[in-house]
Amino acid sequence: MSESVIPQLRPEMAKLPTYKAGKKVESVNGLTAYKLSSNEVAHSPLPSVVAAIVDAANDINRYPDPFTTKLKQALSDKFAIPVDQIATGTGSVGVCQQIIQAVAGAGDEVIYAWRSFEAYPIIATIAGALSVQVPLTHDGQHDLTAMLSAITPRTRVIFVCTPNNPTGGIVTQQQINELLAKVSKDILVVIDEAYVEFNRDDNAIDGIATMKANSNVGVLRTFSKAYGLAGLRVGYFIGPKNVADAVRKTAVPFGVSNIAQAAAVASLEHETELFQRVEEVIAERRWFESELAALGFKLPPSQANFVWLPLGDRTEEFVNRSEGIAVSIRPFPGEGVRISIGERQALERIIELAKEFVF
Numbered sequence: 001m002s003e004s005v006i007p008q009l010r011p012e013m014a015k016l017p018t019y020k021a022g023k024k025v026e027s028v029n030g031l032t033a034y035k036l037s038s039n040e041v042a043h044s045p046l047p048s049v050v051a052a053i054v055d056a057a058n059d060i061n062r063y064p065d066p067f068t069t070k071l072k073q074a075l076s077d078k079f080a081i082p083v084d085q086i087a088t089g090t091g092s093v094g095v096c097q098q099i100i101q102a103v104a105g106a107g108d109e110v111i112y113a114w115r116s117f118e119a120y121p122i123i124a125t126i127a128g129a130l131s132v133q134v135p136l137t138h139d140g141q142h143d144l145t146a147m148l149s150a151i152t153p154r155t156r157v158i159f160v161c162t163p164n165n166p167t168g169g170i171v172t173q174q175q176i177n178e179l180l181a182k183v184s185k186d187i188l189v190v191i192d193e194a195y196v197e198f199n200r201d202d203n204a205i206d207g208i209a210t211m212k213a214n215s216n217v218g219v220l221r222t223f224s225k226a227y228g229l230a231g232l233r234v235g236y237f238i239g240p241k242n243v244a245d246a247v248r249k250t251a252v253p254f255g256v257s258n259i260a261q262a263a264a265v266a267s268l269e270h271e272t273e274l275f276q277r278v279e280e281v282i283a284e285r286r287w288f289e290s291e292l293a294a295l296g297f298k299l300p301p302s303q304a305n306f307v308w309l310p311l312g313d314r315t316e317e318f319v320n321r322s323e324g325i326a327v328s329i330r331p332f333p334g335e336g337v338r339i340s341i342g343e344r345q346a347l348e349r350i351i352e353l354a355k356e357f358v359f
């Protein structure tokens, strides 16, 4: 047997990029290192949430509740939505994968804007589905007219990410209403609201209300961002009952740990405190945006916990320089950088750096 014979993979595997997680930075010249590359919140967990986690740790010799009963009940109460329309998963990336596996198979099409969330192409490819990427407008907004035109008989699901990662802009209620009026009801439309808690634009989509008003709309949400539980992997889908049923069936069994379930329930109970932190992030975002605007940068207005800085071909230089000041940010080579709203000292360093990139 030749040693060059190796196990065969599905052809899709060659197309899969490796997910680029936000880089962990090293301290440079004694400077404290900061990570502004993964849109995490900088605050550590609330003591009450840590207490729930510690308590849940006493049961980790047991499998978790596979039905995430308490968590789904808490979400059902919060949104006034029946429990059977809710499905949970290992982060909303996990839920996103469950959704695509439930609706799209080989040769089916998944439409989403591009740039948008980097997990969409990976998950679609793994399912054997085809990604149909519809370019954002020149100012970083979803082009819903073009997305509508991209629909074919093979389209199974359309993702609308609002606020959009990485550009930060929202899709308006009017825009989505116009799209939904024309989309066949047998196509699922998923509104990815990972950053919805950071939105302060009243014209933005109200995902839950839109879902309640349309038989083919679902909403994807997460505990990773505003709730500060990125490390625990828990997110959820709220949508049509038949889709929620299917999304539960495609989940990894026992995927959401009892620790994650307990932390998510505790976080819902302490939302007021957590949302005060969200207010602080929004205030910091406004300050950071105004500082950059004062330098002459034209930024798409962000409604998320990050800001998009379109640097074009100066992106890599900016990112290299930011590593030199011990701040990690997310590069999109040739396009721009995404900077999470984190510690003030880190944002100040980025502003100082940006001064050198003004034309």
Ligand SMILES: *Cc1c(COP(=O)(O)O)cnc(C)c1O
Binding pocket: 039, 090, 091, 092, 093, 094, 117, 161, 165, 192, 194, 221, 222, 223, 224, 225, 230, 233, 234, 235
């Ligand atoms: C961060 C993010 C998610 C959530 O990821 P988790 O798996 O829940 O941590 C989902 N969608 C978008 C657009 C995101 O940026």
